[in-house]
Amino acid sequence: MRLGLLRHVLLQLLAALLAWFFVAPAVQPQAWAILQAMFAVLLAYVWRLPGWQKFAHGLFVPAVVLLQQLGLPAWVYLSGLLLTLALGRNALTERVPLYRSAHEVAEKLAAYLPQDARVLEAGCGDGRLAMQLALLRPDLHILALENAWGSWLMAWLRWHLARRPARLEFGCRSFWKEHWGRHDVVYAFLSPAPMPRVWQKFLTEGAPTSVLVSNTFTVPDVQPDSRIPLGGPLQKELLIWCHPHGSR
Numbered sequence: 668m669r670l671g672l673l674r675h676v677l678l679q680l681l682a683a684l685l686a687w688f689f690v691a692p693a694v695q696p697q698a699w700a701i702l703q704a705m706f707a708v709l710l711a712y713v714w715r716l717p718g719w720q721k722f723a724h725g726l727f728v729p730a731v732v733l734l735q736q737l738g739l740p741a742w743v744y745l746s747g748l749l750l751t752l753a754l755g756r757n758a759l760t761e762r763v764p765l766y767r768s769a770h771e772v773a774e775k776l777a778a779y780l781p782q783d784a785r786v787l788e789a790g791c792g793d794g795r796l797a798m799q800l801a802l803l804r805p806d807l808h809i810l811a812l813e814n815a816w817g818s819w820l821m822a823w824l825r826w827h828l829a830r831r832p833a834r835l836e837f838g839c840r841s842f843w844k845e846h847w848g849r850h851d852v853v854y855a856f857l858s859p860a861p862m863p864r865v866w867q868k869f870l871t872e873g874a875p876t877s878v879l880v881s882n883t884f885t886v887p888d889v890q891p892d893s894r895i896p897l898g899g900p901l902q903k904e905l906l907i908w909c910h911p912h913g914s915r
Contacts, residue, residue, distance in 0.1 A: 678714065678724060682706035700732040717858070719764055763857045765792055765818060768882055769902050772856075773799035775895050776880070776905070780852060782806055787850040789842035789865070790857055794822025801835040809835045810850070812842040847872040856882035856902075863887055866908075875912040880905055 686692075686703035707724040716724070773796055780786065783806050791797050791811035801809055813819040819839040826837055838845075847853055847868060855865055866886040869879045883902050885891070891906040 678710050679707060682710055696732050700729045703728045761861055763861060766856050767792055768796040768856050769899050770799060771897055772796060772882060773803060776800055777803035780807060784851040786852045789853055789855040791822055792818050794825045794837055797835060798825050798829055801832045807834060812838045812840055812845060814841040848874050852878050852880060854880045857884060859884055873910045875910055877910050879908045
């Protein structure tokens with residue numbers, strides 16, 4: 668995590684120095700910010716960063732310059748920082764942005780999951796998928812975990828507004844601390860970064876009859892046992908692995 672954060676800081680500093688070679692930031696801050704953003708995106712391409720990180724690096728300095736020129740009060744920046752940490756702490760600590768599973772995913776899972784299955788959603792975000800699945804399949808026992816407290820709060824509010832479905836539980840804690848052997852199905856929609864660790868945890872703790880379902884993101888060098896296609900341009904398929912110690 669520290670090396671990843673250091674890489675992003677170095678990228679921004681290097682882009683700033685390259686832009687400074689052509690434009691003095693104190694004289695022409697807007698022109699310098701635009702040039703810095705172009706260099707930042709170029710470096711992000713060279714370092715083969717994911718698409719959303721290229722976008723973030725390109726917007727960072729221009730956004731800072733724009734906000735500085737607007738002369739906003741200090742509490743606005745503090746509120747923005749707190750909101751970012753509340754909703755996106757996993758992007759900083761585990762390189763997992765806040766993704767929201769499409770409604771089609773709930774429909775596909777509802778048709779796939781066995782009766783009375785115990786389902787763990789590893790990283791539930793704002794709780795949309797868990798709520799949809801609970802409505803489609805009230806027989807399921809669903810534990811949806813999220814450690815970004817802002818996202819968990821939205822999920823908890825969804826649960827209350829839906830009159831607190833009895834077999835659905837939202838927990839504000841890391842799914843890495845949950846023992847996966849208690850669940851028949853583990854669903855994850857994360858990013859490529861944690862998938863090797865997800866696979867190792869599934870191998871170590873998963874019950875012999877359990878399955879791992881990943882939305883779009885693969886496990887390196889491990890072919891899924893089955894796939895369920897999705898119609899979206901970004902959420903392309905559900906990849907399903909049966910536990911190697913169980914029957915297929």
